Amino acid sequence: MDLSDFRKEYTDRGLSREDLAADPMAQFEQWFQQAVELKLHEPNAMSLATVDATGRPLLRTVLLKYFDTNGFVFFTNYQSRKAKHIAENPNVSLLFPWVILERQVIVQGRAEKISATESLKYFTSRPRESQLGAWVSDQSSVISSRKLLMQKLAEIKDKFANGEVPLPSFWGGYRVVPETIEFWQGGSARLHDRFLYERKEGGWEIERLSP
Structure with missing residues (x-):
């Protein structure tokens, strides 16, 4: 073009x-x-x-x-x-x-x-979902599927379900x-x-x- x-x-x-x-x-x-x-x-x-x-x-x-x-x-x-x-x-x-x-x-x-x-x-100060996302993403690394990412998010949500999300x-x-x-x-x-x-x-x- x-x-x-x-x-x-x-x-x-x-x-x-x-x-x-x-x-x-x-x-x-x-x-x-x-x-x-x-x-x-x-x-x-x-x-x-x-x-x-x-x-x-x-x-x-x-x-x-x-x-x-x-x-x-x-x-x-x-x-x-x-x-x-x-x-x-x-x-x-x-x-x-x-x-x-x-x-x-x-x-x-x-x-x-x-x-x-x-x-x-x-x-x-970040929304809780963004805090959880920081724990989930091994940024820049290769992942096999989005499903794996969502499974990890579910695990992290369960791990910190009863308290504040700590700073990674x-x-x-x-x-x-x-x-x-x-x-x-x-x-x-x-x-x-x-x-x-x-x-x-x-x-x-x-x-x-x-x-």
């Missing part, structure tokens, strides 16, 4: 240096709130890129669960493929593709495990500590506005990038 003529002209919404907050996390919060107010579907969905020990990249979508001045936090099974990649190479990248807003945010940084206390705090030792969060954050705003005639925040000693440096 030839997609060479499949294009959309962007609006001239624009983004100027004067529009930007001095801190990229404050700028991200501003854009995120706008995405929420406009009722984008899952604005916290982000693509996570990791690289394995042989240098092969892998991309998947995960959900941002909270962010603050320290970085972006998501949760997963610590035995998953993404966790193994991070153990081998903690350098990762995130992408927030807010296409409807003609925006994207690209983060480069290092992923590090959060504390068990932080993971427990989030885990206890193999499940928890990662924080991506950003080193660079790029804010991209689509522009007319493909003259997009791009600004890169780069962490420097003593603060953040902001540079405009060519589209």
Whole structure:
């Protein structure tokens, strides 16, 4: 299929240096709130890129669960493929593709495990079914059938039927500590506005990038 003529002209919404907050996390919060107010579907969905020990990249979508001045936090099974990649190479990248807003945010940084206390705090806030699901899924491993998965779920439900579901030792969060954050705003005639925040000693440096 030839997609060479499949294009959309962007609006001239624009983004100027004067529009930007001095801190990229404050700028991200501003854009995120706008995405929420406009009722984008899952604005916290982000693509996570990791690289394995042989240098092969892998991309998947995960959900941002909270962010603050320290970085972006998501949760997963610590035995998953993404966790193994991070153990081998903690350098990762995130992408927030807010296409409807003609925006994207690209983060480069290092992923590090959060504390068990932080993971427990989030885990206890999850619906019970999601808590059980964390125990059931041996994430990224090969399974012979969905029936086997459902049998394991029934066993876990029975095991924890009379009490709270504990935090699995193999499940928890990662924080991506950003080193660079790029804010991209689509522009007319493909003259997009791009600004890169780069962490420097003593603060953040902001540079405009060519589209």
